[in-house]
Amino acid sequence: MSGHGLRGGRIGRCLALAAAAPLVLGDLAMAQPQAAPPVLALPPAAAASVPAPPAPPVEIPALTPAQAQVAVKVLRAADLHGLQPKAYLPDGFPDDGQLSAGQQATLADGLLQYAHDVRIGRMDPDKFPELWQVRPAAYDPAPDLVKALADGRLQAWLDSLPPRYSGYVALKRGLVRYREIAAKGGWKTIPEGGKMELGSTDPRVPALRARLAVEDPQVVATGSATFDRPLQEAVIRAQRRYGINPDGVVGNGTIAYLNQPVGQRILQIVANMERWRWMPATMPSTRVQVNTGAAIVTLFRDDKPVMSMKAVSGRPGDETPMLTSAIHSVVINPPWNVPSGIAQRELWPKEKANPGYLARNGYRIIPVQGGQPRLQQASGDQSALGRFKFDFDNPFAVYLHDTPSKGGFDRFARQASHGCVRLEKPRALAEALLEGDATWTTEAIDRQLEGDKTVRAKLPEQVPVFILYWTAFASADGQMNFRSDPYNWDRELLQRVGVLASGTKV
Amino acid sequence: MFRKVLWIAAACVAVLVALAVSRTLNFDKPVEKAAEPAAPVAAPPQPVPEPKAAEVPPPPAPPVEKTPEQQQIDDDAAATGMTTVEPDPPGEAPRD
Known part of the structure; x- marks a missing residue:
């Protein structure tokens, strides 16, 4: 898919901080140990490695x-x-x-x-x-x-x-189960119509019961045409499995998820199993994992999830890349060096339509000799990066950061950023990553946040970060969860490996 | 005469003493039956063995109630890719 190539506007879409760091951080390099912090073991960077010379052909002996x-x-x-x-x-x-x-x-x-x-x-x-x-x-x-x-x-x-990971094994079980469902004829679609909710009577309610019962063993497939409490609870469970608003009301949006054919779900599982094979054989015990498909972030410590939060990931067209890296520092009170593409497309037009917009929102114009001036938004509460930024090396200049737009976390489809990952609880993550650093105690962070001064806190140990894309996964009870493939990467992957192009029934 | 009185008194005393002694010996107690010959000694019955505790699997530990927060973290971890590793199957795989 040509649209997913490394485009000129992609790099630095969030922030060209690396180049500008001396400008904005100046002498605030911050009271940190000067020795390079230890780096947790990361999987080999296969993409960057030089291909080994081809091994001599190996003769396979005859099998008994x-x-x-x-x-x-x-x-x-x-x-x-x-x-x-x-x-x-x-x-x-x-x-x-x-x-x-x-x-x-x-x-x-x-x-x-x-x-x-x-x-x-x-x-x-x-x-x-x-x-x-x-x-x-x-x-x-x-x-x-x-x-x-x-x-x-x-x-x-x-x-x-x-792969030996629980996530892969759960998908394997899910694949068997959904193929069994398909072998029995899958599920019937539910006609669109008015909302169905608790207490309403609708001729489609029996069809809704039957549909939910296919995936949810707690649901009795038969029943009256009245939307009762157990059915409402089943609808809420289904909405949670699809990552949509769990309000227990069945509108056409929920029906669209329920009406996705079972074959589509099987393909999603197959695509996600394929992605699991790209993972390293082992994972570092402490790590941050991001699923941009579901816009969720989890911190693992000692190989156990200890913290999670909602996120906002890149919107379609500004997709957050899948990558592995290591968070090396937390920038408190980060300024935002606006990428030129965003400046041209979004900010300069606003300034022209509404003079003074830039100044009112804390932007300053930085002249660039022989080029377009750059925009930089000052640190503080109105900074697009909020109060925290988590830096890690990558070729896309993406990172995790705070945001002043907290309302974005109330949405259920949270692919809305320019490619970076906005965090719901950045302070909690910062404290967890800086734990053990005598300099950056809770009180020290509090003091730093009283002002707008930018400071870079290097982590005592770099923490690997995995930005992944999952649209099918099993919850702890084994139930399959699906997301809507917001980047259309499932389809692209299946085409690239020949599953869709070949027309083979999966 | 005096001697006769003394003999009579001594006799009475003797009778009273004998009466008192007889009371202490509890002669009016019913005669106990002679003990029956002892039955041949049989081996004491073995106690009925109780079901061995070891054969019954211990009751499963009550499931640890997760807090809503921990449940949410676990659900989110599944969503971000459950990268914990499945345990190895016990024992060594058989040779082909």
């Missing part, structure tokens, strides 16, 4: 009949991982383990392809869009296959290949 049977069984079950068995094994392939030389070669090729796909996904490494910076390291399964065959541990090796 028992190994061949194991291999055929696993490849035929590739659909459990959202993969297509036909991509690895032709129809009619013998499953008795008695193979000709040609069949041995076919099976070995299928095993190698499957091992590659189930471990790091089907995306061509050269065809990742620029904004999809979470990418797997290259993987050549041939040496591992040879070793597994020699050790007589083919099954164990094949079992070790898929």
